[in-house]
Amino acid sequence: MIIGILKEPSFETRVSLLAESAAALIKKGNKVIVESGAGEKSFNNNQEYEKVGAEIKSRAEVLKQAEILLSIHPPLDEDFSKINSKILLGVYQPLSNGENVLKSIEKKMTTFSLDMLPRTTRAQAMDVLSSQANIAGYKAVLLAAHSYGRYFPMFMTAAGSIAPAKVLILGAGVAGLQAIATAKRLGAVVEVFDTRPAVKEEVMSLGAKFVEVDGAADASSAGGYAVEQTEEYKQKQQQRIAESVAKSDIIITTAQIPGKKAPILITEEMLNSMRDGSVIIDLAASTGGNTPHTKNNETVNYKGVSIIGNSSLQSTMPSDASKLYGKNVSNFLQLIIDKDANLNLNWEDDLVKGACITHNGEIINDRVKSALSPAMNN
Missing domain, CATH: 3.40.50.720 (NAD(P)-binding Rossmann-like Domain)
Known part of the structure; x- marks a missing residue:
């Protein structure tokens, strides 16, 4: 060929x-x-x-x-x-x-x-979404650390103590899990929300706290993707997320639904509760974003909160991203x-x-x- x-x-x-x-x-x-x-x-x-x-x-x-x-x-x-x-x-x-x-x-x-590609065990070697999302989750935390005007880890010095940054990650897919691991390595305190209760064990194994909301729709048949939730669940979800948002310094959002606009997880009211200098990295920016003020490939300052919309963070590591992507492609070519x-x-x-x-x-x-x-x- x-x-x-x-x-x-x-x-x-x-x-x-x-x-x-x-x-x-x-x-x-x-x-x-x-x-x-x-x-x-x-x-x-x-x-x-x-x-x-x-x-x-x-x-x-x-x-x-x-x-x-x-x-x-x-x-x-x-x-x-x-x-x-x-x-x-x-x-x-x-x-x-x-x-x-x-x-x-x-x-x-x-x-x-x-x-x-169906997101099955056999398809993992060809899963470009996962290989690229892994990079995006890693770079999202580094971008947040670079943009945030305070330390990530706790420091105790002669001049005083610095509390660790509080990081909230919305979505515990591949990008979210890598973001958890990276944020923990940098010394942050991490909370995680996901509509799939099945990911709780993975989240906790990485040292993060899992924010639970009862009544989520079953996503077991969705091939690893998020699914639409009931209005009752969305109201509970917003209330629980609002509590975490108000005390967070860094938020990384990853929630997307294939073929549809990204769900708004952080409302304007929630944004108003965040303190000046806080940072949001929105990885769902290309499909509308998880906040009402996200703009793809732009940084929006909303009342002192930086909302950074970027769905292509994998492209900031072109050599490794291309290496992994190319391996995925090569594995698929073996099938045809x-x-x-x-x-x-x-x-x-x-x-x-x-x-x-x-x-x-x-x-x-x-x-x-x-x-x-x-x-x-x-």
């Missing part, structure tokens, strides 16, 4: 495959072509790729020659008319990005979006490329079928089909 690696848009620092991942594919008989400069922001220049046997091409050449085209973000609008690839593979958020799904249908491309380096789409494989969005001019993913059916019928 000819595997093409595109250069990402200017705001993105990562690349689909570093040279080390490209080398492994080449050893298995694949040909890897790389758009010139694709890895520079991830500290992999053209020479690094050439050393392992990859070929450097122009963007037009990669679009024309690749049989499998790799790009973290969807190709540009003008790219679609030039793409000859059979397969498009990346993280395309099809539940909320219908335009690119429709373009793939027009081109009769087979599109795989790794954010749609056989030992003779030929394409082999096994639709009986739940991971292949689950990650596939379009094939032969049709949407084959049921969740995406349901989300986009109103737009397609107009």
Whole structure:
């Protein structure tokens, strides 16, 4: 197979495959072509790729020659008319990005979006959401520490004692758990809220206090994602969160629901209860944020509280983020490329079928089909 690696848009620092991942594919008989400069922001220049046997091409050449085209973000609008690839593979958020799904249908491309993988044990080696969220949780705490005007740990000195920072983490998924571990390493006192009671043990094992709210909807069948809650539960949730928010110095929010606007967890009334100098890092900023004042890629000062909206903190560590992402991609490619380096789409494989969005001019993913059916019928 000819595997093409595109250069990402200017705001993105990562690349689909570093040279080390490209080398492994080449050893298995694949040909890897790389758009010139694709890895520079991830500290992999053209020479690094050439050393392992990859070929450097122009963007037009990669679009024309690749049989499998790799790009973290969807190709540009003008790219679609030039793409000859059979397969498009990346993280395309099809539940909320219908335009690119429709373009793939027009081109009769087979599109795989790794954010749609079933979140099963077998899929863990290909789970790009987890590998990137781990980085985001880590960097969220470091960004908070940098932005916060006080110490994180407790200090006892001759000049007086400093109390440790109180950190509240909303959401104990991969990002939240890494944020807990990082905040504890920095010496903070950590409280954690999550709608899933099942994560309590993990939270406590990391040394944090779990904030419990009774009556949460069962999320066991949601594949590891958050689910919509009842109004009664939301009221209880807000009351309990409000108590924790009022005494918190740092809040890190991670709550998102696939294909929907992020839930507001920190209301304006709660923000008003926070003391000057407090910091909120909102990792759900790209889908609206968990506060009413969050703006993606911006820092908003609300009555002395800094609300930092950033859903792409993984891109601040481009080399390691690309390394982990590339390993996820390489593992998935093993499912669709056989030992003779030929394409082999096994639709009986739940991971292949689950990650596939379009094939032969049709949407084959049921969740995406349901989300986009109103737009397609107009």
